[in-house]
Amino acid sequence: MAMLTLGFVSMAVFAGTEILPGDVAEAVLGQNATPEAVAGLRHALHLDYPAHIRYFLWLIGIFSGDAGRSLANNLPVTELIASRLPNSLMLASVTAVVSVPIALTLGISSAIWRGSFFDRAASFLTMSVVAMPEFLIATLAVIIFAVNLRWFPALSYAAGMVSINQFFNQFALPVFTLSCVLIALMMRMTRAAVIDTLRSPYIEMAVLKGARPIRLVLTHALPNAIGPIANAVALSLSYLLGGTVVVEIVFGYPGLARLLVDAVSNRDMPVVQACVMIVCSAYLFLVILADIAGVLSNPRLRYR
Amino acid sequence: MAPVVKVEGLRVTARDGRGQQNVIVNDVSFEVNSGEIIALIGESGSGKTTIALSLMGYARSGTRIAGGKVTFDRREILSLTQRELSSLRGRDIAYVPQSAAASFNPAKPLLKQVIESSQIHRVMAPAEARAKAVSLFRELGLPNPELLGTRFPHQVSGGQLQRLLAAMALVTDPKLIIFDEPTTALDVTTQIEVLRVFKKAIKERGRTAVYVSHDLAVVAQMADRIIVLRDGAIQEVNATQYILTAPKSDYTRTLLAAAEPQARAVTRQASGTAAASVIEVKNIVAGYGARDREGFPAVPILRDVSLAIRPGTTLGVIGESGSGKSTLARVIAGLLPAARGEVQLNGVALPKSAAARTRDQLRRIQIVFQMADTALNPARPIGRILGRPLEFYHGLRGARRARRVAELLEMVRLPATMAERYPGELSGGQKQRINLARALAAEPSLILCDEVTSALDTVVGAAILDLLVELQRELGIAYLFISHDLSTVKAICDEVMILYAGQIMEHGTRGALCQRPLHPYSELLISSVPELRQGWLEGISETVLKEASGGIVRRAGAACSFFERCSLRIPGRCDVEPTPLRRFSKGADIRCQRTETELIELAAQRDANEISGRPEISEPRDFGPGRGAQLIAW
Known part of the structure; x- marks a missing residue:
């Protein structure tokens, strides 16, 4: 199933890059190139083959472990990815470690005290954050923390991490920006999932057994909400690999998303394909993890 | 002695879709004495569940207890804080809801849920609570009492879940138990056993109970006194025998009439x-x-x-x-x-x-x-x-x-x-x-x-x-x-x-189903329907009880599916050979190894045994050839 999804996505991406006007030869040689030069480069890059042949060539390459070379600068795709993927993974994991616990705590406590001042305040805040464009948050963060307060550097290169201090300095602003949006999303979905299970008859039964609100949520509602919560978390986190373009550009962070965007503008098909495959696999991996969590938390699926 | 519960002028309102307050319980007053089972009976919308829940100071979302006084054990329930109410619920007043399957948390093992109230209120140590739960399981006739608690709700049948709910209610020895339509979702055959263990458990402990139901025949078995409700108001309160035999209000008479079966179909020749x-x-x-x-x-x-x-x-x-x-x-x-x-x-x-x-x-x-x-x-x-x-x-x-x-x-x-x-x-x-x-x-x-x-x-x-x-x-x-x-x-x-279990046991005209010989399973179904008289539950024969308690077991092949539960089975034949579907002279097809004459004789024998074994039955049923007339009354 997962393999099928990957295959379908790769075809969609390939078709997408085909539809875009222009190709890598025009992009590399620029506007003043002669038609002969463009044709020559196309021939050299096998771009004059029909589209389906090129797709199958790429597919054969992938299956034999060769992702091909970048059409734009002739570097092996694996090398390009290898230079960016660890950065992206690092940013993603730090953000996940920061945002998931905060989001779950906020979501669950909002559900416990739903309708209270705390819940309303949290709702208002998260709604505002979700409504705010990411680049605005990033820019505001730079203006406040880097320019005015001078706490952190405005750019983060993710290179040469030596001390905890440096590490913190590098990641503080990008992680803060990404966390804002993620926490808001995950918190709202957690709250909705828990409140949804709070409407079940067994919750009323627990109330009539004398259970207090905290017990209701933690021992009765939460175990039944793990499935939907895990899915919400997986969906949010999958965004951390491919969807961080804005943050990477604002902070000059050398991650996967920027590589992908550059490759698209160069019509650099092998690089685009490789990046998309990685993002897609990460997404599938997270969703499978979420499903496993859902099954483990549900005795009806665990014991038949 | 002061009553355990005293309700005075209770008024509950509900907000409808347009935001208006409608009165759903109006000026209801009654008392429940110690050791008494009182029934609230009425159709849906009569306010019976709402009243029962207000005894615990609980109103479902959208409803509000607008007035009146509920006194339980000398405490004024409606003026207690949420915290005080929580300490009362599950310890002094326990609730047994209608839908057992929905009322158990699907993610937690049964034992944990059964003893939960005892742990919330810290009335006993966990080990003691577990031991008590197991002894309750045994008393309520649950299979495998030691291991049952480790199972999850979806692994247990509906009738067993309903009994587990009773165990959950009894574990803290509450002063008052509220049963809210506890057998409505069950099959008639399962219902018999559940009703019997409920009644035994309440009566042996001398507990006070409020039993909510729409089914007059079931209430007749359980309650000492009946409160008839309609549209949130009391129509009649009286001892069960008087409600059944000498109803005073017109509405009670309507209910009794609706409970009497009547033929509607025009008989086509x-x-x-x-x-x-x-x-x-x-x-x-x-x-x-x-x-x-x-x-x-x-x-x-x-x-x-x-x-x-x-x-x-x-x-x-x-x-x-x-x-x-x-x-x-x-x-x-x-x-x-x-x-x-x-x-x-x-x-x-x-x-x-x-x-x-x-x-x-x-x-x-x-x-x-x-x-x-x-x-x-x-x-x-x-x-x-x-x-x-x-x-x-x-x-x-x-x-x-x-x-x-x-x-x-x-x-x-x-x-x-x-x-x-x-x-x-x-x-x-x-x-x-x-x-x-x-x-x-x-x-x-x-x-x-x-x-x-x-x-x-x-x-x-x-x-x-x-x-x-x-x-x-x-x-x-x-x-x-x-x-x-x-x-x-x-x-x-x-x-x-x-x-x-997917096999036709009996197929015939409506009239044929009122006459013996019947398939043993038809016989069981017919004798499982509660009758509108007191003492029916106690008078059920051992044979019926035994057959009723078995669950459906699916068998492969053409042998009889009812074998495990049947009291007339022939081991070595019924469970091995394909069961023939025979045409009986009364005009019905019956799938049974027993012949027509055998079934008639065995049924007569069984009835004779029952009578000799139970001389205390006040109204011995008319058996033998006259049984046909008796059966038509179901």
Whole structure:
């Protein structure tokens, strides 16, 4: 199933890059190139083959472990990815470690005290954050923390991490920006999932057994909400690999998303394909993890 | 001695969709004395559950306890804080809800949930609570008491869950237990045992209980005193025997009359026998799961079921849950293609799957489901819900369609203005009428009625049954009427088929089901229906109890499915050989190894044993040849 999804996505991406006007030869040689030069480069890059042949060539390459070379600068795709993927993974994991616990705590406590001042305040805040464009948050963060307060550097290169201090300095602003949006999303979905299970008859039964609100949520509602919560978390986190373009550009962070965007503008098909495959696999991996969590938390699926 | 509970002038209001406050319980006052079981009885909307919940100071969302006084154990319940209420609930007052399956947390093992209240209120150490729970399991007749607690709710049957709820209520030794329709969702056979253990557990401990129910016959077994409610107000309060024998209020009399079974179907004489069947089902095998090499499904639900229905007649299908009743309807409708066998419509074999049937074939068979609510799209007005089949099957549009919608509403005795309203604005009975109208819109030859009155109150359900009979007389439609309720089937069906674990046990005319010899399973079903007299529950014979307590066991092959529970079984024969379906002289087919004379003799013997074994029964039933007359009363 997962393999099928990957295959379908790769075809969609390939078709997408085909539809875009222009190709890598025009992009590399620029506007003043002669038609002969463009044709020559196309021939050299096998771009004059029909589209389906090129797709199958790429597919054969992938299956034999060769992702091909970048059409734009002739570097092996694996090398390009290898230079960016660890950065992206690092940013993603730090953000996940920061945002998931905060989001779950906020979501669950909002559900416990739903309708209270705390819940309303949290709702208002998260709604505002979700409504705010990411680049605005990033820019505001730079203006406040880097320019005015001078706490952190405005750019983060993710290179040469030596001390905890440096590490913190590098990641503080990008992680803060990404966390804002993620926490808001995950918190709202957690709250909705828990409140949804709070409407079940067994919750009323627990109330009539004398259970207090905290017990209701933690021992009765939460175990039944793990499935939907895990899915919400997986969906949010999958965004951390491919969807961080804005943050990477604002902070000059050398991650996967920027590589992908550059490759698209160069019509650099092998690089685009490789990046998309990685993002897609990460997404599938997270969703499978979420499903496993859902099954483990549900005795009806665990014991038949 | 002061009463345990004293309710004075209780008033509960509910906010409706427009934000207005409606009074749903008005000025209700009563007392419950120590050691007494008091019943709150009434139809849905009578406020019985609302009143029961207010005894715990609890109001469901949307409702509010607006006034009055509830005194429990010298404490004023309605003025307590949430924290004080929590410390009372589950410790001093326990609640046993209707739907056991929904009331258990699916993610937690049973024992944890059973002893939870004792842990919340810290009345005993965990180990002590566990030991107590296990002894309660044993007392309530639950199988495997030591290990049962480690299981999860979905692994246990409905009757067992209901008893587990009772254990949950009893674990803290509360002063008051509230039972809210605890057996309504159960099969009659399961109900007997649950009622017996409940009554024993309450009486032995001398507990005080409030028993909420709509079923007068069940209440007659349980309660010392009955409060009759209607529209949130008390109609009558009296000791059970007086309510049953000398009701004072007119409403109580109506309830008693509705509980008495009455025949609705017009008896059609032999004239119909010559008419060709509208539907004929031949040797159907159907089920779920993978098919083996011979096309037999892994989980067979229906095994070799055949039936025929003539135009304008009704065939009732009856059996416990899990007997395959609904599966039969799904096979006929083509929703579940049969693995083997054939469904014929007017003599022509139908494709097995609905997708392969022609539009006209689809039109002729319609279904009405049990859940009137979920079968109607809440976002569409009634006019569009009924207009859709008119357009699909008959190509009606515009004014002609509107006229036909009005006619259909007229047919189901609803005003034409109903077309503009939405399902959410309708009552349960009205919704079921709309479902019926939707089926009629197709102008079918056969309507499959799957438990159409089970979710409705007795009085409302009776009106729907009357409507079905009238429509049949006017339009000559045939019905396949599925129900778990014998008296309903009895009221409207010309023929009755008794299904057990997917096998036909008995199939005959309505009259034949009132006469012996009966199939042992038919006998069990009939004697499991509560009778409207006190002492019925205590007078049930051991044989019935033993047969009633077994669950459905599916067997492979053509041997008798009822073998495990049957008191007349012949080991080595019934469980090995294919069971013959024999024509009996009373006009019914019975699937049993026993012959007609054997069944008559054995039944007479059994009855004789019962009488000699139980001399204390005050009204010995008339057995032997006279039993036929007795049975007609169910």
